[in-house]
Amino acid sequence: MLFSFLALIFFTLFGLFLKWSSYKKCNPIAVNTTTLFFASLTAIFFFIIGSYQYNVKVGLFGLWGGTFFFGAILFFLYSLNEGKISTCWTIFNLGIAIPVLFSIFLWKEALDLKRTSGLILIFISIVLIGKDVK
Amino acid sequence: MWKKFIILAFFSNGFCLLAVNALIKLGMGNFFLCYLLVFYFVGFLWSFLFCFKSRTFPAKKEIIIGVVAGVSSFSGSLFMTLALTKIPATIVFPIAGGGNLITVSVLAVLIFKEKLGIRGILGIISGTIGLILISI
Numbered sequence: 001m002l003f004s005f006l007a008l009i010f011f012t013l014f015g016l017f018l019k020w021s022s023y024k025k026c027n028p029i030a031v032n033t034t035t036l037f038f039a040s041l042t043a044i045f046f047f048i049i050g051s052y053q054y055n056v057k058v059g060l061f062g063l064w065g066g067t068f069f070f071g072a073i074l075f076f077l078y079s080l081n082e083g084k085i086s087t088c089w090t091i092f093n094l095g096i097a098i099p100v101l102f103s104i105f106l107w108k109e110a111l112d113l114k115r116t117s118g119l120i121l122i123f124i125s126i127v128l129i130g131k132d133v134k
Numbered sequence: 135m136w137k138k139f140i141i142l143a144f145f146s147n148g149f150c151l152l153a154v155n156a157l158i159k160l161g162m163g164n165f166f167l168c169y170l171l172v173f174y175f176v177g178f179l180w181s182f183l184f185c186f187k188s189r190t191f192p193a194k195k196e197i198i199i200g201v202v203a204g205v206s207s208f209s210g211s212l213f214m215t216l217a218l219t220k221i222p223a224t225i226v227f228p229i230a231g232g233g234n235l236i237t238v239s240v241l242a243v244l245i246f247k248e249k250l251g252i253r254g255i256l257g258i259i260s261g262t263i264g265l266i267l268i269s270i
Contacts, residue, residue, distance in 0.1 A: 034200020
């Protein structure tokens with residue numbers, strides 16, 4: 001349970017500090033670079049003291065994920081220049097719908113009532129936030 | 135303009151999460167630290183290239199934000215993985231995944247004095263419930 005709450009605290013800090021960067025009129029490219037640099041340093045530290053296990057296939061997935069993550073954070077930082085963190089952060093995190101949709105269409109996973117309702121709510125959420133002009 | 139950027143961020147983050155999903159589906163979840171190492175390092179290399187091309191050099195405030203955001207991003211992913219090995223996903227995702235949407239929104243109102251319309255509030259609530267429903 002403690003780990004779940006620690007994850008919650010760190011993800012919240014991550015979102016708020018990205019907003020803080022736009023609040024302080026920081027350059028999104030510079031913030032993205034320093035964020036990914038220090039995340040890499042932390043990852044290297046934990047990789048060395050941790051399992052030290054590596055796999056070429058996993059590396060390729062890392063290459064794929066890292067490329068999209070770089071774009072995701074950069075676009076997110078640009079959106080924060082005008083958008084609100086509360087709404088931008090929600091839409092950003094709703095990206096989880098993409099792997100779910102791929103699971104359904106690519107891996108032929110069953111679409112139960114829970115997932116269907118979740119996907120519909122995500123769609124409604126994006127439309128509602130998009131129309132919130134205040 | 136921000137709407138275009140956030141939609142691009144939504145799809146980029148989605149395709150990024152697709153890599154994690156594929157990794158777990160192929161039974162390589164135990165290489166998570168190796169994945170995170172390559173993941174962040176590749177992201178950094180792309181970003182460094184952009185920095186270099188646009189001749190952007192991080193100032194002190196950008197470095198400080200980078201330290202906190204970078205360490206937080208890695209730690210969040212690490213603790214979420216550790217939590218998933220100890221307790222069921224039905225508990226982890228609502229707390230870490232759905233919970234952070236609520237905490238960020240509440241803190242945004244308190245710290246940055248953001249004002250949300252009724253549609254925005256309903257959108258965040260519906261998004262949080264939707265995220266929890268498809269995660270558990």
